[in-house]
Amino acid sequence: MFTVSHVHHVAIICSDYDVSKRFYNEILGFKIVEETYREARQSYKLDLAINEQQQIELFSFPSPPARPSHPEAQGLRHLAFAVQDLESCIQHLNKHGIVTEDIRLDDLTGKRFTFFADPDGLPLELYEG
Missing domain, CATH: 3.10.180.10 (2,3-Dihydroxybiphenyl 1,2-Dioxygenase, domain 1)
Structure with missing residues (x-):
């Protein structure tokens, strides 16, 4: 197994x-x-x-060669990190000049999340839960 x-x-x-x-x-x-x-x-x-x-x-x-990394490109879509307090994480990122998208609601789970990018544009997600 x-x-x-x-x-x-x-x-x-x-x-x-x-x-x-x-x-x-x-x-x-x-x-x-x-x-x-x-x-x-x-x-x-x-x-x-x-x-x-x-x-x-x-x-x-x-x-290294560039690779498309937009959320809808073929391959790895994004990397998600579970967090307890979405707002405080967003404030922390914004304080460091990192832009975050508006908070969204997952229609399937009811959980809140947002996206941001690493220095190379790799899509990262914060998922509250």
Whole structure:
């Protein structure tokens, strides 16, 4: 039987390592677990803990190709983070100059959510619940 207990990590390739490192660590508050520079690839790999079970792996590469990341493009639609207090999270992001969309209501669950973007335009969601 194939059983998955949880999502361990999501890997993200960024265009500007320092900007993305600051965004995910200092603004979103994800804890740095380990930072490794891989000389052969001229690449950083940064492990960031979201909580005790989930992580973000942030990668840098010399010239990564662009990828469409609009919410309706084929492929990964967005990455959603569960939060308890949507308004305070929005205020925190806005204080750091990060634009958030208007709060929406999920017709299926009745939960509130909003979208914003990381430094490379990756669509991120805050989902209250």
